[in-house]
Every structure is written in structure tokens, then in C-alpha cells.
Amino acid sequence: MSAVLEARGLAVDRGRRHVLRGVDLALQPGEGLALVGPNAAGKSTLVRALAGLLAPARGEILLEGRPLASWPRSGLAQRVALVAAEDEAPDRIAVEDRVALGRYPHRGALAPLTAEDRAAVARALRQTEIEHLARRPLGTLSAGERQRAALARGLAQEPAVLLLDEPATHLDVRHQLHLFRVLDDVRQCGVAVLAVIHDLPRAAAWAPRMALLDEGHITAEGSPAEVLESAAAERAFGVAIRGVPVGDGPERLWRFEERA
Amino acid sequence: MSERDRRLFVFAALAVALPLVLLGALSLGSVPLPATSVVRSGLARLGVGSPSPLPEMGEVILWSVRLPRVLIAALVGGGLAVVGAALQSLFRNPLADAGLLGVGPGAALGAVLAVNLGWAQQRFLAMPFAACAGALLALLLIYAIAHAGGRPTLSGLLLTGLAVSALAGAGTSVLLVAVEEFRVRTVLFWLAGGLEGRGYEHLALAAAFVIPGSLALLLLARPLDVLSLGEEEAAALSLPVHGVRILVFGLCALVAGPVTAVAGSVPFVGLVAPHALRPLVGPLGRHLLPASFLAGAVLVVVADLAARSFGQYVELPLGSVTAFVGAPYFLLALRGQEGRG
């Protein structure tokens, strides 16, 4: 199966810093990948580059086999949705209208929203469980609710690839679990999901696959256990990580020990 | 009342208020004309109904003096309000308005030059055209400077606008200080804002820019909404952020420049109208921009009526009337904002 979104030898600079120095990463349709790494490793940079917001210094990114640069702007946004950690949306806008802006790549500036668009918006609100907040101004929502609204906007885009930067930070436990369930539902429809997750146990609990970004490269890739227990992880985080199986399922309890 | 009903009500109220206010402004003034006569005179002009009941001098006052003036007032108010709403979206700040563009001081500099060179006394429409040129030159200068170091950020645009405004203001002051007294007074009257002596030619000048410019901004309503989500999210949604910003900025200057050229400085309209309407019709461009246009038009028509009715030895400057109303509103709004924050 060919990758829907792929980075090959991707290098990205921010100013004079060489943040990404040669990243190879491939996302298959319907897969779920957690991107982990130490602070300032460049995870956010990688996600933005994959969304087409940052130009590579070297290497390339392929969407559905074609270089990102060859895609028209709206075509790209119809297929790739980015949900960032910070939400700068204005306070007065109603949740539903904010989510509906996710249809912009499909409709452009002037075309009125179709029934299809409205259905996509309704579905997104339902999936993120914020239907009851549809007409509330964004400013009256809690941080967690705002985050779900941002996610709903991404879902409303009906993308092929969903890129999430720290989607769970403000969510309480119940909504975190719910978030991951939503991501899995979305994956069932063939959407590839890449999520940057800071909390390692949380990432490991959800992700079928994990990639470790450290010093501008992907230094480990595979199942969460494979990645977290690798020497690369120890090098990256400065802690030795051991997963202790709990019960007969795949769940693990993670122990972190500072390196001597 | 539901959100949608409230919005419909506001639009209906504005749609009714504007023609009423226009009729009132056409009827009232230093020579009052009965409103029914005004209407019948209008119908007579359209070839409908009986001939106008107004005496000849009433006809002259109504058609040659008042009508162009009142229509200009409506365009000035509508244009400034739409520009204010667009800039508030663009800068993601509910207290932004045309004053940020450097358009006012640029226009003032153009006007002072015209007066200095004696054109304002000799040539018809010299001052408005010079003011317009000054406004657009200021915009070009802001554009050029802001882009000198690559793509400008929002704050870069803002600061460049402020700097160019200060520069234009300094130039204006130099010219005013070194010049003959009566010329100073001419410029000061213009700067204070007013529609005295404005005729159909001024109306044409204003309409030529305000109508297409406002329409274009209306068409950009959805991109403005996307832009208000933040630069990154907008870019991720396929909006050409830089291009849209420059386009909106440019359209705003194209509307505000000629408005300032024709009417002088009319502050606070671009601030008050959108700010007051946003809680009532919502922040979405496709509602806020047209509602702002209507509200702004109503505001300035009323302000102009007040300006020409309450001044004894001179007309009250239009800019002062809008400031008298707008500044207290602005202060209250600011307090409200801080209270919430």
C-alpha cells in the first residue's frame, strides 16, 4: 500500500537553526502514528512542514505520491488538516461557524455552503461531542471545549490526513479517552492520523505506531514498546524506560528511571 | 430572541432607519422643507405624480445643495464603517479602524499642499484630489517600507502605518506653520471634517471608490473570517494570508482615502458601528460588513444634520460631532473590555 503522506530526507530550518536534518517518515491511509520526542526536538516543525506551511531546505514531502509543492493550495487543504495546539480564534464566533470554516478549502470565498458541507459540519460536531455548544460563542467555552472545537474544524475538512499537535493538553481524562476513540473512528474511514503527544504513557496507550524525533532525525520507529524501550529513547529523554505488562492485553505500565 | 431573529431584526431596523434618516436630513436644515413636499418633489423628478409643491428656491436647496451632501454623508459613513469592520477582522482587534492606515495624515498633507500652492482657491476639486493622492501615496509608502525586509507581520504593518502617519503629520505641521494665516484656517476647517459646499462632483468621486471598494470587501467576508482564526490556521485552510491581507489593506485605503479627501477627518465611525453591531449580528463578515455599512451611513447622515443645525457662526465640524459621540462610546467600550479581561 502506498503512503498517503511521506517525508523523504526532509530538512527544515527555522532561521539559522537546522531543526529537521533529514527526516524519513511515511503515513499509510487509516494508520495512527504518535510522534514523540524531547522538547524542542522539532515535532511542531515537522507537523507544520507536513501540512505545507514551512518550505523544506532539503528533501521533499509527497502527498498521494506527488510533491507537496505541486499541489494547489486548496487541493492540499482539502486533503491535509492541521489542528494546532494554540487556538487564536476570536471569542465572539459561534462554535458551529468556527467549525464550518473548515469547509473553506472546499468552497472558497464565495460559493455558498451546500447540504454536503452542512452534513460534514454536523458530523464533526457530533463526533467531538460538542453539538450542544453549537451556537455558543467560542469565548464562553472551557479550554478543553475549545480544543474539541478546533478538532471538529479539522474533521469538518474531511481530510485524508489529520495532523494534530498536542490535541490532548487541555482535555480531562474522559475527553482524552474520547478523543482517541474519535481518532480511531476516523481512521476506520481511511484517514491517516499523526498526533504529536507529549505524555508518553498516553501516547503509548493509544498509538498503534510511534516515531521518535530527536536531534532532527527519526531515531526510532515501531510499536510504542519498541520505541520507548529503545536505546534511542533513553538517549533522547535521558531516562531509561521500561514497560511492565499489565494483564494479558497489550497494556503496559511504564516505569521511568533517570540515567545514572 | 434567538440569534437569527435578533440578526434579522437588526437588519430590518437598519433598512428602515436609513431611508427615514435620509428623508429627515433632506427635510431639515437652516431652511426647513416639509417631508411630504420632499417626497413629492422626488416623485415629480421621476416623472410620477403631480409637479413639485416646493417653491423654486426650495427645489434648488433640495436638489443642488442638500441631496448630494446627504448622499455623500451616507457613503462616508458606510465606507468608513465597512473599512473599520474589515480592519478589526484583519488586525484581530475590535478597536482597529481607518486611522491605522496612515490615510488621514496622508490626505491632510495632500490637502495642505493644495492650499499652500493656492490650488484650493483656484481650481475646483483640487483639494479633494490632492487629499486623495496624499492618502494613496501614504498607503504606497507604507506598503513599500513594510515590504522592504520581506513579508511584513501584522505588527510590522501597524507600526509602519503609525510611522508614516507621524511623518505625514510632521510635514503638515511644517507647511502650516510657515504659511499665511488664512490658508491655515482653510486647512484646519478641512481637517476638522465637514461637508459644506460639497456637490455632485464630490459625490461622484466618493461613490466611484466607496461603492466598488465596499462591495469588494463584502465579497472578501469569508476570507476575513478565516483570517480571524489566526495566521497559521488560516494558512492551513489554504488562505493566501499575505495576499489577502494586502488586498484588504489596499481596499480599505482605496475607500478611506477618497472619503477623507471629500469629507476631511471623520473619526470613530469605523470604530463605533462595527463594535456596536458585533454583539447584535455576530462577527461573521457576511453579516457584520453590510450591517456596519448601513449603521455607519445612518450615523454620519445624522451627524452631518447635527453639524449644520447646531452651529451658529460656523457649521460644527463633522469630525467633532462624531468625536463627541464616538469618544465616550469608545471609552465605555474599553472599560467594558478590560472589565471582562
Added chain:
Amino acid sequence: MGALLLALLLAAPAMTAAEAPLRVASLNLTADELLVEMLPADRLVAVTRWADDADMSNVAGRVPATAVRLPRADLERIIALRPDLVVVSEYTDADFLRLVEKSGLRYHRMSDLDTLPGIRAAIVDLGRAVGTPDAAARLMARFDAVLAELARRLEGDPRPRVLYWGDPHTAGAGTAIGSLVEAAGATNVGRELGLRGIVPIAGEKAFAADPDAFLVAQGSGTSVALRQHPLLSRTRAVREGHVVEMPNRLLVALSDRAADAAWWLASRLHPARVSEAAPPPNLP
């Protein structure tokens, strides 16, 4: 009224009754002064609010009661008066005049009032425009006679150097005040300094110019300001009390009264030659 009209028709065959404007509205003080002298009362429909002000106007108290005092140049009110001619100053702006025209009114613009010959020509011009060339000729004759008599009396007397001071303006070349000073047998220091128009002058420059006398407007507090000015209070002129305070109505007179103004100023600058403050009434 009918007799007057007939007289006008006979006296000015080049003008038809429709052409000679009957009703005249004045929008500036100079025209107020001239029209009060030239027009019969029922033809002057409007004057400025300064016409009655004794401090500003040389015809205060003589303006017909039937003339409307316009507090400001309100075009609507002007139209409502149905004038046949509107007299405006050279400072009126072109956009306003265009609107006046569009409203079907004719206007006459007074211009070039910054020299005495200019004033003379403007009087003749105005007389022609309102259809009273004889009245204008009478005013002109008196104007010429006063100035001629003044010149005769001042013949040979040395010319003091006078600086008009308006805190902080002075009058350079090309100004009515400058012409006034020169007609009164003095040298205009403003012109000497190479200035043009009513422009500000730095205190130091005025001090260095060391005029023989200062000319200021009476009652404007300017003479007090002079005496309190750190530099100018130390000029020879101020110390010796050579500060001429001129009544406003004469200082800014641009009508035929400019000749009276020159006479008045000359009486202060050349008291030996010109003993009366006003010209003798029997001229010409």
C-alpha cells in the same frame, strides 16, 4: 423704486433689466462696506455678521435694517433669499463657488485687494457688477482725492520704518497692511526683510530689524504682549513708546476706507504734517 430702475436703464444702456442684478448678497465685510455706500437699501439683501460690529466695520450703524445678517455663509439660507448676485472674497474656496453656480446663482469675486491700486480697481469692478457705476465712481473719486492730499502733505518728510506685528505674524510684500504702511509715508520693514504675505516672524529677526515703530491692532492685547516680550520689549521703538495701536476697522479696511486708514496712520506717524486723524470732509 420704479424711478430708480428707469434711471438705471437709461444710465446703463448696455445692460438689460434682466442683466443688472437687483438683489445682492454680500458674504464678506469689504463688500458690506462698499455695498452699503453704493446700493439703495432694498437692493442689499444680506451682509455678514461683522457689518454691525463697530470694532470691525466702517459702516456700523448704517447698514439697512432690511438686510439679513448672515451669521455664516450658509448656502441654503443664501438661496432662500433669492439674490441675483453673491459677492465673495478671494479666499472663498473653489468647491463652494461651484456649488453656488450649480444652484443657479451668479457670484462676483473680489480680488487683488492687497494694493491700493488693486482696491481702487476692485471698487470699480464691483460697481460695474452690481450696476451702480456712478456710485462706484464717487467712492473712487474720494479715495483718489484723500490719497492725493495725503501724498501732498507727506511730500519730503522722512519715512519711518514700521513693523506690523501680529504676534507672531508680520505683513510682508503683497499685503494690504503693507500697502497701508507705505501709503502712510512709512517703509514696511516686513517687505524690507524679504517676506511675502502674512507670515510669522521670529522675535529675534524683529528685534534685529530695529524698526522705528511697531504697528499693532488695537484691543487685541498685542501691545501688552509686545511690552512683555523678552526681546521685543527691549527694542528702541517699544522703549521710546513708538507703538501705534490702530483700530481694527481701519487696519483691515479693504474698501474705499483704506484711504481713511492710510490717513489715520499718517497722522500718527507724521503728526506735524497730518494733524487730523480723519481726512477733511470736503474732499474732493
